[in-house]
Amino acid sequence: MDRRGDVTHVMVGDAGSIEMPDWGRLRAGRGRLRGLRCIHTHLQDEGLTRDDLTDLLLLRLDAMVSVGVQEDGLPGLAHTATLKPDDGDDAADRGLDRGVQRLEPVHPAQIDDDFQVFIRDLENDLARQIRTQEVGDGERAILVSVTAGRSRDEFETHVEELSELARSAGIELVDVVTQQRPRVDNKTVVGSGKLQDLMIRSFQSDVDLIVFDQDLTPTQARNLSERMELRVIDRTQLILDIFAQRATSRDGKLQVELAQLKHRMPRLAQRADLSLSRLEGGIGGRGPGETKLETDRRRVRDRAARLEKELAKLGGQRKGRRRKRERRDVPVLSIVGYTNAGKSTLLRALTESEVHVEDKMFATLDPVSRRLRFPRDREVVITDTVGFIRDLPRELMAAFKATLEELEGASLLLHVVDVSAPDLERRMSAVRKILDELGLSGAPELLIFNKADRLPPGEGEAIAARLGGVAISAASRFGLEDLLKKAEELLWSREELAGVARHAEDLAAISG
Ligand SMILES: Nc1nc2c(ncn2[C@@H]2O[C@H](COP(=O)(O)OP(=O)(O)OP(=O)(O)O)[C@@H](O)[C@H]2O)c(=O)[nH]1
Ligand SMILES: [Mg+2]
Numbered sequence: 001m002d003r004r005g006d007v008t009h010v011m012v013g014d015a016g017s018i019e020m021p022d023w024g025r026l027r028a029g030r031g032r033l034r035g036l037r038c039i040h041t042h043l044q045d046e047g048l049t050r051d052d053l054t055d056l057l058l059l060r061l062d063a064m065v066s067v068g069v070q071e072d073g074l075p076g077l078a079h080t081a082t083l084k085p086d087d088g089d090d091a092a093d094r095g096l097d098r099g100v101q102r103l104e105p106v107h108p109a110q111i112d113d114d115f116q117v118f119i120r121d122l123e124n125d126l127a128r129q130i131r132t133q134e135v136g137d138g139e140r141a142i143l144v145s146v147t148a149g150r151s152r153d154e155f156e157t158h159v160e161e162l163s164e165l166a167r168s169a170g171i172e173l174v175d176v177v178t179q180q181r182p183r184v185d186n187k188t189v190v191g192s193g194k195l196q197d198l199m200i201r202s203f204q205s206d207v208d209l210i211v212f213d214q215d216l217t218p219t220q221a222r223n224l225s226e227r228m229e230l231r232v233i234d235r236t237q238l239i240l241d242i243f244a245q246r247a248t249s250r251d252g253k254l255q256v257e258l259a260q261l262k263h264r265m266p267r268l269a270q271r272a273d274l275s276l277s278r279l280e281g282g283i284g285g286r287g288p289g290e291t292k293l294e295t296d297r298r299r300v301r302d303r304a305a306r307l308e309k310e311l312a313k314l315g316g317q318r319k320g321r322r323r324k325r326e327r328r329d330v331p332v333l334s335i336v337g338y339t340n341a342g343k344s345t346l347l348r349a350l351t352e353s354e355v356h357v358e359d360k361m362f363a364t365l366d367p368v369s370r371r372l373r374f375p376r377d378r379e380v381v382i383t384d385t386v387g388f389i390r391d392l393p394r395e396l397m398a399a400f401k402a403t404l405e406e407l408e409g410a411s412l413l414l415h416v417v418d419v420s421a422p423d424l425e426r427r428m429s430a431v432r433k434i435l436d437e438l439g440l441s442g443a444p445e446l447l448i449f450n451k452a453d454r455l456p457p458g459e460g461e462a463i464a465a466r467l468g469g470v471a472i473s474a475a476s477r478f479g480l481e482d483l484l485k486k487a488e489e490l491l492w493s494r495e496e497l498a499g500v501a502r503h504a505e506d507l508a509a510i511s512g
Contacts, residue, residue, distance in 0.1 A: 077105040085125040138172035145213035168360040236393035255399035337416035339387025342450040345474040390430035420454035
């Protein structure tokens with residue numbers, strides 16, 4: 001029934017269910033309701049069911065009404081529910097009634113409220129709520145993760161990391177939905193009950209995006225975005241999108257675009273239907289543009305091939321520059337480590353230069369090199385690089401490889417570890433694994449336990465002693481001398497250093 005009271009559809013079902021017509025596929029405008037009430041009978045007078053409330057929410061109906069049928073065939077009570085503006089009362093808002101309000105059941109003959117006025121007020125409330133939600137330009141997202149057999153501890157750090165990634169991408173986190181499950185569901189990652197819950201939450205909170213911690217297969221991606229009527233992305237896509245946001249150099253931009261294309265290729269292969277187009281834009285429509293992806297697979301492949309060629313050319317130029325430096329025989333110290341560990345801060349502290357530092361993951365993308373003069377007047381080049389992360393998307397490995405070519409000639413790896421991270425050892429092994437896979441683990445490594453200022457005094461040093469390395473605080477410049485001394489020892493053999501020292505003493509003796 002529409003707002004004027006005219007009957008627009010008549011649906012006939014059986015005792016168990018009524019099939020809704022397909023006008024549910026289109027979303028009503030933001031904050032607006034559909035302008036239709038659904039009035040149906042229940043043969044048992046059980047009141048509104050879970051399915052009724054779900055339909056109310058998902059179809060954004062003005063109201064869902066069930067009228068009980070008595071033994072004698074006459075109408076019983078009419079149960080009515082409508083959407084409810086979010087009043088912040090979370091506790092009363094769980095389970096079946098999340099986001100809906102029920103009106104007092106009355107006999108149909110006694111309904112005399114002015115529905116027009118009621119529904120207009122409700123729409124205004126809903127619209128107001130959405131306006132206040134639109135603060136900030138970030139997109140609103142719900143994160144989803146299933147345990148999939150991981151330990152609680154491991155699961156939690158993963159979810160935390162995903163939240164951190166979302167924040168770094170400029171996404172506004174609305175909710176985190178987790179599910180304990182031995183395995184990921186083949187079709188929809190989470191189970192069907194959880195999926196329904198997720199749909200309701202996303203409608204209520206008016207989110208733009210759902211981010212899954214698990215990498216989605218093309219089938220899962222399609223199923224999910226179809227059912228959710230929302231953009232659905234996975235962790236890999238999120239990381240790729242962050243890289244796309246950050247890339248500044250020509251090289252970096254091309255690498256990221258190539259990685260994005262490679263990630264989307266299998267999804268393009270399956271696009272038998274149009275619903276997939278929802279998957280394509282990155283966050284805020286960044287990344288390979290929609291139009292580009294609207295073309296067929298071959299054009300995408302061609303584009304990828306062109307990118308690869310151009311990248312190879314740029315790689316050649318880089319190699320030339322590096323060779324020049326190698327000829328000058330300047331040792332290269334490369335700062336590596338998990339993202340956000342404080343690598344750029346360290347470079348800044350050591351070289352007193354302006355280097356971009358930010359409390360965001362993947363703040364640095366392109367390598368930065370600076371000169372550094374050691375106390376004994378030796379000069380080295382020190383390079384800051386992109387941060388690593390566990391389960392690095394395969395597509396990004398290639399991009400890393402190119403930007404990390406700088407590391408190939410490294411004389412010493414300065415492996416920066418955030419000593420205040422609870423899972424620091426897991427992060428260390430993630431970094432080493434990536435270095436290994438990139439074939440860069442040959443150079444000697446100095447472990448640098450940064451952010452010691454975040455721990456009680458002495459604790460950072462204890463960890464450094466246990467795992468072998470130096471404890472520092474790049475932010476407060478604590479421990480830098482120790483670091484330089486250790487680096488010097490690793491760079492130049494002791495004898496050589498002793499020789500230099502003797503030489504200096506001799507010189508002092510002569511001139512004295
Ligand atoms: N408390 C504390 N914070 C630090 C320290 N060093 C760095 N930070 C902070 O950690 C955050 C990340 O620092 P960055 O230097 O950008 O880290 P990064 O390793 O270069 O990060 P990516 O380039 O994103 O991989 C910033 O907010 C820094 O201010 C430290 O010694 N102590
Ligand atoms: Mg950095």
